[in-house]
Structure formats: C-alpha cells, structure tokens
Amino acid sequence: xxxxxxxxxxxxxxxxxxxxxxxxxxxxxxxxxxxxxxxxxxxxxxxxxxxxxxxxxxxxxxxxxxxxxxxxxxxxxxxxxxxxxxxxxxxxxxxxxxxxxxxxxxxxxxxxxxxxxxxxxxxxxxxxxxxxxxxxxxxxxxxxxxxxxxxxxxxxxxxxxxxxxxxxxxxxxxxxxxxxxxxxxxxxxxxxxxxxxxxxxxxxxxxxxxxxxxxxxxxxxxxxxxxxxxxxxxxxxxxxxxxxxxxxxxxxxxxxxxxxxxxxxxxxxxxxxxxxxxxxxxxxxxxxxxxxxxxxxxxxxxxxxxxxxxxxxxxxxxxxxxxxxxxxxxxxxxxxxxxxxxxxxxxxxxxxxxx
Numbered sequence: 001x002x003x004x005x006x007x008x009x010x011x012x013x014x015x016x017x018x019x020x021x022x023x024x025x026x027x028x029x030x031x032x033x034x035x036x037x038x039x040x041x042x043x044x045x046x047x048x049x050x051x052x053x054x055x056x057x058x059x060x061x062x063x064x065x066x067x068x069x070x071x072x073x074x075x076x077x078x079x080x081x082x083x084x085x086x087x088x089x090x091x092x093x094x095x096x097x098x099x100x101x102x103x104x105x106x107x108x109x110x111x112x113x114x115x116x117x118x119x120x121x122x123x124x125x126x127x128x129x130x131x132x133x134x135x136x137x138x139x140x141x142x143x144x145x146x147x148x149x150x151x152x153x154x155x156x157x158x159x160x161x162x163x164x165x166x167x168x169x170x171x172x173x174x175x176x177x178x179x180x181x182x183x184x185x186x187x188x189x190x191x192x193x194x195x196x197x198x199x200x201x202x203x204x205x206x207x208x209x210x211x212x213x214x215x216x217x218x219x220x221x222x223x224x225x226x227x228x229x230x231x232x233x234x235x236x237x238x239x240x241x242x243x244x245x246x247x248x249x250x251x252x253x254x255x256x257x258x259x260x261x262x263x264x265x266x267x268x269x270x271x272x273x274x275x276x277x278x279x280x281x282x283x284x285x286x287x288x289x290x291x292x293x294x295x296x297x298x299x300x301x302x303x304x305x306x307x308x309x310x311x312x313x314x315x316x317x318x319x320x321x322x323x324x325x326x327x328x329x330x331x332x333x334x335x336x337x338x339x340x341x342x343x344x345x346x347x348x349x350x351x352x353x354x355x
Contacts, residue, residue, distance in 0.1 A: 135316075136251050136278075136343075138351035140207040144173065144180040145198065149215035151185045153227050162214055164298030165257065169212060172306045176352045178210070188229035195240040203246040207352075210253045211237060214302065217258030219288065224258075238281075243274040251347050253317075254281040257302050259290040279342045282321065286336045300333050313350030318343065 146169065150162035166182075173180055183194055203209060213233070216224035221233035231237070233256065241252045260283065284291040284301035293299040301324075308323045321339035328335055 135346040135348050135351075136208065138207045138348070140205060141177040141179055142208045142210055142352055143203060143206040144178050144210040144212065145194070146180060146182040146212045147186065147191060147194070147215070147223075148182060148184050148212075149186070149224065149226060151226065152216075152224070157216060157224070157228075159214070159216070159293065161293055161295040161298050164296075165214055165302040168298065168303055168306050172310060175310070175354055176349075177354055178352065179206070185226045187227040188225035188231045189227075191223075191225055191231050192236055195236055199240040199244050201244065201246075203244065203250070206250075208251040208253065208347075209241055209247055210255070211241065212255045212257075213237070214257040214299075217256075217260050217291075219260065221256075221260065221283075221287075223256075238276065238279065239274055242276050242279065248277075250278060251343060252279050253347075254279070255302075255305065256281065256283045257291060257299050258284065260285055260287050276342055278344060279340075280317065280347065281340045283338050284335070286338055289335070292333065292335055300328065300331075300335065301337055304328070305337075309349055313353060314348065316346040317349050318347070 146166075148162070148166055150159045150166075152158055183190070186194065198209075213223060218224070218230060222230040223233055223237075224230055233254075238252075238254065241247060282305065284299065291299065291301060297303065304324060304327055305320065308320050308327070309317065312319060312323065318339065318341055321337055324337045328337065
C-alpha cells in the first residue's frame with residue numbers, strides 16, 4: 001500500500017488508453033448554413049465525426065448541399081445536391097500521422113412520385129338504397145302485418161264487406177315478394193302484444209315493413225278492437241315500429257282504413273318517443289271525417305289503393321295519394337284520403353314485384 005493507505009495507481013494499459021481516447025473522439029460536430037439566390041434556396045450541412053475504429057483514429061467530414069426551387073408547398077420541389085466525404089485515417093493516435101483520403105459519392109437525385117391534390121369526394125350514402133341514393137333498396141323481401149277487424153263483441157259494430165278488402169290484399173300480395181302475417185278480430189291487448197313483438201323482431205333480412213289496419217276509428221287516430229277497447233295508432237303502432245333499430249333506414253309503410261271520428265267524439269292522444277324517420281302513412285280519410293264502405297264490394301279506399309299501387313308500381317309510391325284523390329273526385333266519393341311522409345328517397349314498390 002501507498003501512503004495514507006491508498007492503493008498505488010495502476011498503470012494504464014493500452015486498451016484502457018484506447019477506450020479513453022475513444023470517449024474523447026467518438027463525437028461529432030454539425031454546422032449548417034442557408035442562402036437564397038435567383039429563386040433558389042440552398043442549404044449546406046457539414047458534419048464532422050471523429051471516432052476510433054479498429055485501433056485507428058478516423059475523422060469523417062460529410063457535406064450535403066441541397067437547392068430547392070419553388071415556394072408552393074403543394075408543388076413537387078426541384079432538388080439537387082452533392083455529397084463529399086473526407087476520411088482522416090491514422091495508424092496511431094498522433095495527429096501528426098494523419099493521412100487524408102477523399103471519396104465522392106454519386107450526385108443526390110431523389111425520385112419523387114407525383115403528388116395528386118384533389119377535393120375529397122364523399123362516398124355514396126346508401127342507407128338501404130339501390131343504384132344510388134335516389135330510392136330505397138327493396139332487393140330483400142318486405143314483411144307485412146295485417147290487423148283486420150271485421151267482427152266485434154258488439155255485433156252491431158261488425159264491418160260487413162270488409163272481407164272483400166282482405167281478398168284484394170291477398171290477391172295483391174301474390175304478385176310481390178312479401179311475407180305476411182294476418183291477425184283477425186283481436187282485442188286491444190292482443191294488438192299491443194303483436195306490436196310489442198314487432199318492436200323486438202329482427203328485420204335484418206327484410207327491406208321494409210308494411211302495416212295494414214282495417215277497423216273502426218275515433219278522433220286522434222284511436223282504433224277500435226274486438227272487445228270495444230281502443231289502441232292508439234301513433235303510440236301503439238307507429239312507435240313500436242320506429243323504435244326497432246333493425247328497421248333504421250328502411251321504409252315503414254302504414255295503410256289505415258278507419259274512420260277518424262267526428263265532432264262529437266274525442267280521446268286523449270299520447271306522446272311518442274322515437275324518431276319518425278322513413279315513415280309513410282296512408283289514411284282513408286281526412287282527420288275528423290268518416291270513411292265509406294260498400295257492404296258488397298268493400299271500402300273505396302282499400303279497393304282503389306291497391307289497384308293504383310299495382311298500376312303505378314314503377315313510380316314513387318308517394319304519388320299514389322294524388323291519384324287516389326283524383327279517382328275519388330271522378331267517382332263522386334265524398335272522402336279525401338291523406339298521406340304523411342318522412343321518407344328520405346323514392347319508394348318504388350315495383351322493385352318488390354316477383355319476376
């Protein structure tokens with residue numbers, strides 16, 4: 001041991017000296033300059049790096065010059081450049097024993113792909129459309145529910161001739177791709193049960209929903225059931241359909257043959273919750289008026305509606321109401337069918353016709 005208990009200093013080995021020297025020289029310096037002339041911007045960058053490689057001291061200097069023309073960032077720049085690299089190589093670590101070698105790299109000629117700038121074009125929004133966004137896609141079958149009330153607990157309320165309307169509907173359906181479910185003479189509770197199931201049913205394999213109601217009606221679109229009780233068209237029928245998410249974006253067609261009350265009748269209406277999109281409703285008469293029925297031939301509304309729908313199947317269904325009112329006027333029928341619609345595009349019923 002040395003004085004004061006200190007260990008004698010160990011003589012550095014050649015490898016230690018090399019490591020220390022490497023730490024000193026394994027570094028680099030960077031210098032950058034910019035200039036502009038004749039519309040060209042020139043940038044020169046020089047990097048000098050010194051390091052120990054295989055017991056040799058190597059000093060590397062790299063200079064890059066880049067000229068860019070044009071000021072529009074969306075235009076393809078014109079770039080030219082040249083790299084010059086110098087290596088200082090030594091067999092030892094004494095600067096006096098350094099020899100220089102110069103290497104020139106090939107010119108820097110980057111390849112750029114053309115940059116195409118165009119305004120974004122939104123994708124076509126189909127939401128169940130076919131051949132564009134102008135009409136609903138009826139490529140899949142339709143699903144129809146018929147609520148046919150022709151007999152009542154009170155026989156005096158029976159709707160004679162309504163069977164002819166059912167015959168007309170069945171005949172019409174034979175020519176179209178429609179799965180139908182017919183409910184006859186149901187109580188108000190039965191109707192609500194049917195519609196609760198509609199609210200939960202999966203309609204993914206269907207293109208649209210059709211609800212047909214035939215019964216007596218009161219003010220505020222209350223519909224009479226077999227037991228003399230009523231159910232609401234909006235809250236018990238329409239709401240159950242529009243709340244079904246598998247029917248979103250699909251047309252929901254309601255065809256209602258019923259009186260709509262008179263000035264001596266009144267009921268309370270209830271608020272409904274879901275959004276009433278893609279809904280089309282045909283009603284046999286104007287609010288507050290009665291609908292006429294022939295006890296031998298059926299109702300004027302149902303008989304003419306389905307005749308006109310088949311005749312004009314290649315056109316938007318919303319035009320049917322105009323034809324209905326014209327026919328009623330020509331035949332002297334004192335009744336005005338009405339239509340309300342929240343459809344977003346054309347509904348061409350002929351797209352459901354069987355080949």
